[in-house]
Amino acid sequence: MNTIFDCKLLLVDDEPDLRGMLVEILHKEGFQRVRTAASCQQAKELFQTEQPQVVILDVSLPDGDGFSLMSEFRSISAVPVLFLSARDEDENRLLGLGLGADDYITKPFLPRELLLRLKAVLTRTYFPPTLRQSKKPLFRLGEAVVDLNSALVTRPQGQVTLTAKEYILLAKLYENRGSIVTGDSLCRAVWGDDLYGYENTLMVHIRRLREKIEPEPSSPRYLLTVRGLGYKLTGVVEK
């Protein structure tokens, strides 16, 4: 199994049309090994013979419910399970996730969302990013080059090192580049809680960060303030 697309999928849903659509979408996305079942009984048989690597499971099935089916699967294998359910009550969602489901998607859903979540589960399970990617991003902000591996900013004037808090701030802003990150979530990232009162401290750290990455810290071009909300990192060029 070289990519997530080699995974064997088992799709359990009693609605033939929905099954058809999902198979088509999965095929188109690149998943070639998709098996489908319309009932618990059929699903159990297929599970035995095919040994799928991921199961997409409807909750309401003609001869049982998906929750107990998942428990049965889980008793013989650690296969990841995604629920696909028309029930959106929180209790159901919590029940499903509490039983150990890897995700819970409610109908109606956009195929893109299902695919993203499915891929996320598969990547997490079979290709953990910690093994795959140890290299941290390197990017350019105008003339400055930021290397998050060494927490180093290289500018025409020379190199500066980021402090631990500046590093966390910049990493968080980089993760959400082009989007507003609220001050609250930055505080949470740096200080671990969203207790109010870090606002001024945050401003101080942002100013120091600007001195390191901005050509003109007093009129920032990359690390912008969004009044009343938070900050935004723009103009990132990936290297």
Next chain:
Amino acid sequence: MKSMLRILGRYVGSAAGIALILLILNAALFLLWVTGAKQENGNSYRVSVIADGLAKEGEEYTLADSARQAMSVRYEWAMLLSDSGEILWSLNLPRELSRTYTIPEVASFTKWYLQDYPVYVWRHQDGLLVVGCPKGSVWKTGMEMPQSIMDKTILWIPIVLAANGLAAVLLALLLGLRLFRSMHTLVKGIEQMAAKQPVQLGTNGVLGELAAALNQTSRELQRQEIALQKREQARTSWIAGISHDIRTPLSMVMGYASQLEDNQELPRPAREQAGIVRQQSQRIKTLVNDLNLASKLEYDMQPLHQEEVLLAPLLRQIAADFLNGGLARPYSLELDVGESARQAKVLGDQELLRRAVYNLIQNSIRHNPQGCAIRITLERVNSCWVMAVADNGKGFDQELLDRLKEENSLTGMPSHGLGLTLVRQIARVHEGTTEFENLPEGGCRVVINLPPSS
């Protein structure tokens, strides 16, 4: 309870009043009677007139005219007894009376009766004048009282009167308390009924019939309550059922529409149309979710995931999400958290509150396709947290506004105001209130008042 005590007070008061009135009435009647008796009695003193009118002329006694007249008013007969008990003179003397009288006889009739004739005596120069009334015309009695008691009479009268009054009041109080007790159970029953509890009162006593009627009413109310609950439950599960059943077909619509939208082989207009189908089905999805949530909130079936929610970070996150999600010209979004509301904290369901604000912003966007400036504010007003979402768009239709202002339920739900109804319900389950208004300078504002967490 207060009114019950007032009723009791009035009851006792009126009893005391009745006693007083009776007393006065009796006193008046007594006075009347006494004066009447006195008038009649006045004649008795005319015995002296008769005595004076009786004079001896030679051997014969003659009665003067004035004495004769005085005699005829009341008396029937008269006689004059000599000192030795013999009749010297008589007038209309009944035959059955003896002609001579011994001292014991005289002594006994002087005070009482002479052979059943009520008689009066008067001293005459020649003897004793005795006049008699017809039998049965006068009731005579002697009265004797120890002097000590007579001395205290002035004291006794008010004591007796006071004792009478007190007895009347105490009796009234006793009877009133009995009435009060039976009424008390009725009042409690009514209070219970108001609290929607079943009522089963004892049907004994004066107010038994009333209690039975109350029991009957309570049973009827209970029956209606159960029926209502059943209907509400049926409606909630009906809506839940529909929204459940709609999900699978809607999945297909959304799925295929977005497949077509992404299909590069299709001509551009077709893909754009598929995009519209996808967007509209996403709207249906939101509507279905809103409808389901609204119906659950309406019947208080949504268990609130209570937690402390900091409002300012929540609003900042919502605003950031909208801006990050591609909200751009011709829309603008601004958040203003007042100095006093930075720490605004409520006990509530974060997701529901997010939904409420989200709905309001979404509403402004959807109803102002030409664009608008959206402004979210959070302030403290009278210890309440006031969240408001305002825009400078075209505002609410008057009709929609009127219906939103009515504090009613799903039954009067405006067809295109579901999202707003949901906002109102979310505020309500947080024990808050909502205000919907059009602004004089154009646009509209929705205010959510939330009580702070203690």
